[in-house]
Amino acid sequence: MMPSAHYQRDRCVTGITGLDEILRGGIPYGSTVLVAGTCGSGKTTLCMEFLTNGARNGEACAHFSATEPSVKLLENVRQFDFFDMRMVDQGLINVFDMDVLFSWLGMTKSTFELSDIDAMVKSITDIVNTIGVTRLVIDSVTTLCYKIPSEQLIRDFLFKLGKALATLGCTALLVSEITSSGAKAYWSSFGVEEAILDGIIVLGDVERMGHLLRFVQVVKMRGTSHARAKYALELTPKGVMLTPMLKWGAVND
Amino acid sequence: MATTANFDSDDEEFYGEMASIGSPKFDTILTGSPLNNGSVPRGFTMLAIGNQGAGMDLFAKQFAAVAEDSENTILVSTAESQAEILSLYKRYDWPTDIMVRTMGEEYNQNVLERDLQASKFRLEGFSMEDIQRLAQTRFVENEVHDYLTDLTSQMTSLPQYFRAAVDNLDFFFARNDTSRVISMLRMIQAHTQLQRGVLLLNVSSDMVDKSVERQLYAICDIVMEFEVGMLGTDFETRMVIRKFRNGPENLKAISFRVTKDEAITPETVDRIA
Numbered sequence: 074m075m076p077s078a079h080y081q082r083d084r085c086v087t088g089i090t091g092l093d094e095i096l097r098g099g100i101p102y103g104s105t106v107l108v109a110g111t112c113g114s115g116k117t118t119l120c121m122e123f124l125t126n127g128a129r130n131g132e133a134c135a136h137f138s139a140t141e142p143s144v145k146l147l148e149n150v151r152q153f154d155f156f157d158m159r160m161v162d163q164g165l166i167n168v169f170d171m172d173v174l175f176s177w178l179g180m181t182k183s184t185f186e187l188s189d190i191d192a193m194v195k196s197i198t199d200i201v202n203t204i205g206v207t208r209l210v211i212d213s214v215t216t217l218c219y220k221i222p223s224e225q226l227i228r229d230f231l232f233k234l235g236k237a238l239a240t241l242g243c244t245a246l247l248v249s250e251i252t253s254s255g256a257k258a259y260w261s262s263f264g265v266e267e268a269i270l271d272g273i274i275v276l277g278d279v280e281r282m283g284h285l286l287r288f289v290q291v292v293k294m295r296g297t298s299h300a301r302a303k304y305a306l307e308l309t310p311k312g313v314m315l316t317p318m319l320k321w322g323a324v325n326d
Numbered sequence: 327m328a329t330t331a332n333f334d335s336d337d338e339e340f341y342g343e344m345a346s347i348g349s350p351k352f353d354t355i356l357t358g359s360p361l362n363n364g365s366v367p368r369g370f371t372m373l374a375i376g377n378q379g380a381g382m383d384l385f386a387k388q389f390a391a392v393a394e395d396s397e398n399t400i401l402v403s404t405a406e407s408q409a410e411i412l413s414l415y416k417r418y419d420w421p422t423d424i425m426v427r428t429m430g431e432e433y434n435q436n437v438l439e440r441d442l443q444a445s446k447f448r449l450e451g452f453s454m455e456d457i458q459r460l461a462q463t464r465f466v467e468n469e470v471h472d473y474l475t476d477l478t479s480q481m482t483s484l485p486q487y488f489r490a491a492v493d494n495l496d497f498f499f500a501r502n503d504t505s506r507v508i509s510m511l512r513m514i515q516a517h518t519q520l521q522r523g524v525l526l527l528n529v530s531s532d533m534v535d536k537s538v539e540r541q542l543y544a545i546c547d548i549v550m551e552f553e554v555g556m557l558g559t560d561f562e563t564r565m566v567i568r569k570f571r572n573g574p575e576n577l578k579a580i581s582f583r584v585t586k587d588e589a590i591t592p593e594t595v596d597r598i599a
């Protein structure tokens with residue numbers, strides 16, 4: 074059966090300069106997207122800008138911080154013009170420390186069992202449901218997956234989480250830490266995240282004319298057509314800016 | 327930890343070389359004379375091992391109740407509350423001003439309550455109020471408390487001629503690596519020896535395997551096995567002294583009963599082997 078030529082899924086407009094154009098209007102609502110990148114590639118900033126733009130439109134947003142204390146995260150993000158601390162105070166951006174959540178759920182062991190994973194998914198979806206979260210970020214999902222002892226359980230976790238969030242109409246960005254953007258076959262640390270999730274946005278560094286440039290590339294996005302080219306990513310005081318990258322001159326393109 | 331200790335001559339005279347085991351009648355049986363000050367050489371660590379219900383917990387309280395100096399005496403209980411212990415001490419008219427540490431009670435408050443709350447969150451989920459509180463909580467509260475380190479620290483800071491009873495070690499074996507518990511007990515035993523304290527440790531025989539039991543026997547200077555059995559329609563309880571460092575003549579099996587006035591008190595004396 075041919076898809077209807079007129080039907081187009083509603084979009085969650087990221088508000089990030091250049092990204093909505095790449096995605097032909099934004100991320101399809103309810104998608105769970107992997108934001109994979111090397112350290113310092115701008116993953117956290119991109120995600121915080123995504124939340125801030127939602128909060129500015131009155132949407133309830135949630136950020137789950139697993140790699141750094143939320144106090145530090147908020148201090149770092151305050152330097153950007155796009156961020157307004159009042160959004161946190163007003164409860165539009167709700168920042169949660171994953172270690173506090175784990176402590177509340179009695180998840181104190183070094184590895185998670187299936188019951189722990191279910192408790193974690195239930196808690197996150199509870200929060201989304203209770204406060205009506207429409208945009209969510211987990212930074213990073215890699216840190217959580219390190220505590221999950223098998224690929225099958227990681228797959229279960231991501232599948233259950235993605236399904237629950239999609240049902241609630243929540244668009245989620247899951248940050249994934251990768252060691253090298255040169256590894257073309259893998260966009261995630263465990264290799265299973267990329268297959269389960271709806272989209273993959275890769276961030277990394279590329280050397281061009283002797284300069285190390287940040288780039289962003291949408292590798293996969295279910296429910297929309299999108300450009301697959303690399304775009305130069307600039308971290309400015311105003312936030313993330315994407316510009317098309319010329320095709321010549323790349324060393325390890 | 328200090329390796330040498332100097333003792334005041336007044337203290338040496340006051341405390342003497344021997345300490346009571348907790349009952350003058352037991353002391354008399356062990357030393358063979360009612361004139362001695364006690365039957366346990368100062369610096370000794372004693373182990374009471376046996377089945378639940380054999381009287382070890384009461385024996386520990388009775389041992390602590392001797393309290394030559396209340397400020398030097400501590401009872402560590404892992405199963406009972408302060409109120410229960412106080413009530414028993416009053417019943418036997420034992421001194422109530424000794425230090426009592428109820429680790430079981432502390433554990434219930436700090437850990438089990440949190441576990442209960444965690445199961446509630448897992449089962450019922452978060453309310454709006456919980457979510458708001460979670461979003462405002464930036465640090466993990468009440469890190470898991472290490473009660474074994476706490477016990478070791480408290481015991482090794484007790485002053486000279488202390489009297490201490492730990493009822494019982496099951497709590498620590500259940501929550502820590504066995505080797506860690508043994509290592510901590512060695513430190514406590516060394517402190518007891520150096521500071522001429524007397525220490526009683528209780529452990530259930532079904533809590534530790536044979537190899538751990540052997541290590542405990544090696545650490546402790548006196549080992550008492552508590553047994554309980556049926557004799558007709560009555561219970562028969564007895565204490566078998568399996569080890570007495572430098573005092574093999576003290577190896578005995580002593581039947582005892584619990585009376586309203588004297589708590590644990592011996593009935594007859596049997597010599598083993």
